[in-house]
Amino acid sequence: MTISEVDLGPLWLTLRLAGVTVIVLLIIGTPLAWWLAHTRSRARTVVEAIVAMPLVLPPTVLGFYLLVLLGPHGWIGSASQAVTGSALSFTFTGLVIASALYSLPFVVQPLHGAFESIGRKPLEAAWSLRASKLDTFLTIASPMASRGYLTAIVLGFAHTLGEFGVVLMVGGNIPGRTKVLSIAIYDHVEVLEYTQAHVLSAGLLVFSFLVLLMVYTINRRLPIHVS
Amino acid sequence: MSELTARFDVTFPSFHLQVKASLPAEGITVVFGPSGCGKTTLLRCLAGLERSPDGFLALGEHVWQDEPNNIFLPLSQRPVGYVFQEPRLFPHQSVRSNLLYGWKRIPESERRISLDQVVEILGLDSLLERRPTHLSGGEQQRVAIGRALLTSPRLLLMDEPLSSLDIQRKREIMTFIQRLDKEFKIPIIYVSHALHEVVQLATTLILLKEGSVAAIGPLAEVFSQVGSRRVIPDSHIGAIIDTRVAEHDLEFGLTTLHFSGGQLSVPHQNYSIGESLRVQILARDVSLVASPPVFQTSVLNVLVATVMEIGPIESGQPFVDIKLDIGCPLLATITRKSLTTLKLHPGQKVHAQIKAVALTHDFLE
Numbered sequence: 315m316t317i318s319e320v321d322l323g324p325l326w327l328t329l330r331l332a333g334v335t336v337i338v339l340l341i342i343g344t345p346l347a348w349w350l351a352h353t354r355s356r357a358r359t360v361v362e363a364i365v366a367m368p369l370v371l372p373p374t375v376l377g378f379y380l381l382v383l384l385g386p387h388g389w390i391g392s393a394s395q396a397v398t399g400s401a402l403s404f405t406f407t408g409l410v411i412a413s414a415l416y417s418l419p420f421v422v423q424p425l426h427g428a429f430e431s432i433g434r435k436p437l438e439a440a441w442s443l444r445a446s447k448l449d450t451f452l453t454i455a456s457p458m459a460s461r462g463y464l465t466a467i468v469l470g471f472a473h474t475l476g477e478f479g480v481v482l483m484v485g486g487n488i489p490g491r492t493k494v495l496s497i498a499i500y501d502h503v504e505v506l507e508y509t510q511a512h513v514l515s516a517g518l519l520v521f522s523f524l525v526l527l528m529v530y531t532i533n534r535r536l537p538i539h540v541s
Numbered sequence: 542m543s544e545l546t547a548r549f550d551v552t553f554p555s556f557h558l559q560v561k562a563s564l565p566a567e568g569i570t571v572v573f574g575p576s577g578c579g580k581t582t583l584l585r586c587l588a589g590l591e592r593s594p595d596g597f598l599a600l601g602e603h604v605w606q607d608e609p610n611n612i613f614l615p616l617s618q619r620p621v622g623y624v625f626q627e628p629r630l631f632p633h634q635s636v637r638s639n640l641l642y643g644w645k646r647i648p649e650s651e652r653r654i655s656l657d658q659v660v661e662i663l664g665l666d667s668l669l670e671r672r673p674t675h676l677s678g679g680e681q682q683r684v685a686i687g688r689a690l691l692t693s694p695r696l697l698l699m700d701e702p703l704s705s706l707d708i709q710r711k712r713e714i715m716t717f718i719q720r721l722d723k724e725f726k727i728p729i730i731y732v733s734h735a736l737h738e739v740v741q742l743a744t745t746l747i748l749l750k751e752g753s754v755a756a757i758g759p760l761a762e763v764f765s766q767v768g769s770r771r772v773i774p775d776s777h778i779g780a781i782i783d784t785r786v787a788e789h790d791l792e793f794g795l796t797t798l799h800f801s802g803g804q805l806s807v808p809h810q811n812y813s814i815g816e817s818l819r820v821q822i823l824a825r826d827v828s829l830v831a832s833p834p835v836f837q838t839s840v841l842n843v844l845v846a847t848v849m850e851i852g853p854i855e856s857g858q859p860f861v862d863i864k865l866d867i868g869c870p871l872l873a874t875i876t877r878k879s880l881t882t883l884k885l886h887p888g889q890k891v892h893a894q895i896k897a898v899a900l901t902h903d904f905l906e
Contacts, residue, residue, distance in 0.1 A: 438616070444617050
């Protein structure tokens with residue numbers, strides 16, 4: 315068997331899942347991290363604890379609850395069924411939701427740290443120079459938080475690449491739809507197809523290394539050192 | 542002439558600020574007081590960074606804050622320049638982009654100050670393409686001042702902008718701040734806990750103590766107010782007088798200074814004729830004689846003065862402050878014993894012997 319005969323489908327699916335998840339997480343995580351960094355509300359501690367939950371929960375626990383929630387009888391799944399005609403369990407969308415939840419702390423925490431280390435001072439300076447709050451966020455806070463964003467993207471992406479338990483519970487193992495790389499490798503090993511397992515594993519290994527190398531190179535060249 | 546009217550009453554966990562003041566919207570108003578007295582908080586209230594529940598703030602007819610009527614403009618909508626204690630430059634932008642950040646955000650019709658002007662006055666020419674992190678503290682603070690000026694503010698707030706600078710830079714920037722006032726006609730509110738900055742820069746002075754105003758008014762008046770002693774250290778109590786260099790006496794090495802109440806002789810000063818000099822006469826350097834000195838005196842400056850006010854006599858305190866009028870206010874500290882011997886009372890004519898005149902320019906050293 316040659317490399318070209320290995321089914322690379324799971325690889326592309328995994329990259330697509332990780333990419334979409336990171337984009338979703340940046341959209342959700344930015345305002346959440348901003349709020350955490352600037353609020354004086356007492357709810358902050360509670361929200362921080364909730365965000366950190368996926369760090370300590372076994373993936374199967376998270377996966378189990380998501381399966382129940384996203385399935386045809388869960389309230390998210392049934393709502394989806396009413397609108398789109400199908401529940402979210404065993405679908406790509408379901409995988410994105412599950413991965414986003416699972417990787418949430420890996421995106422929110424670096425952003426939270428970056429926003430917090432910027433502090434209020436540069437923001438106040440920008441306001442005194444007639445910049446509105448949104449303007450200040452776009453032109454001062456986000457560029458100053460660029461390292462935080464880089465870390466958030468890398469960790470969010472890498473963590474989604476490597477997940478197993480959650481996707482297995484929520485997505486099942488449907489080739490082309492929910493069969494991601496980690497599951498494919500597991501399957502190959504189960505039936506002793508070590509060559510295929512090697513190809514996929516080595517591919518992931520090299521890919522991950524190249525991504526990290528690129529990230530650290532960019533990181534070194536970024537002009538600002540905020541934290 | 543327009544006025545700045547402010548009314549704030551804010552409570553913080555460990556601190557209460559209560560200020561009600563009207564100031565001329567021109568010249569340099571220095572807010573002075575010991576650290577922790579609420580100077581910075583007052584400045585932040587003026588900027589809208591702290592919000593007083595029933596606060597009111599207006600510059601001329603422009604109302605920025607009127608809480609009972611639900612008016613509150615955030616800082617980004619106030620024509621205010623703010624120079625913070627630390628420069629707070631944007632690290633991801635060049636000096637030029639920092640300078641132009643606010644300039645780009647004001648309407649073209651409101652741009653009264655140009656980049657070229659600011660670069661020239663502040664000497665920023667060689668710094669424009671550099672990153673803020675590669676500048677010295679003094680350079681950064683100059684950029685911060687320039688950046689605030691380029692928004693052509695109607696009011697400039699400065700929070701101890703000189704505290705991080707060395708003496709040479711301090712002098713330069715102080716001179717520059719005085720030019721700002723004259724050239725751009727921007728009223729400045731300047732927070733300081735350094736007396737030399739106060740006496741050199743201020744036209745109006747606000748003394749702040751534990752969150753409330755202890756004294757407010759033209760500099761010379763506040764400094765010679767008997768009650769100012771609560772905030773200004775004893776060693777610095779004394780009248781401040783604006784003078785003009787009138788004459789140099791090379792033979793005796795003396796310089797004559799003219800002021801509204803007459804003239805003063807001081808040791809030779811290296812300033813040209815006509816130049817203005819602000820001097821301070823410390824209260825402890827003034828002694829009083831009831832009638833013209835019959836004996837010849839070694840004191841050069843003897844001025845006719847009218848007793849205006851006799852300070853409070855505190856039991857156990859050997860000294861008492863006397864406020865005099867010599868065409869401008871003058872303060873003298875004498876012993877209670879002398880007060881009794883001279884039988885001083887308001888309205889009485891006396892002679893004030895001035896033993897020393899301090900030039901405020903030299904306070905920096």
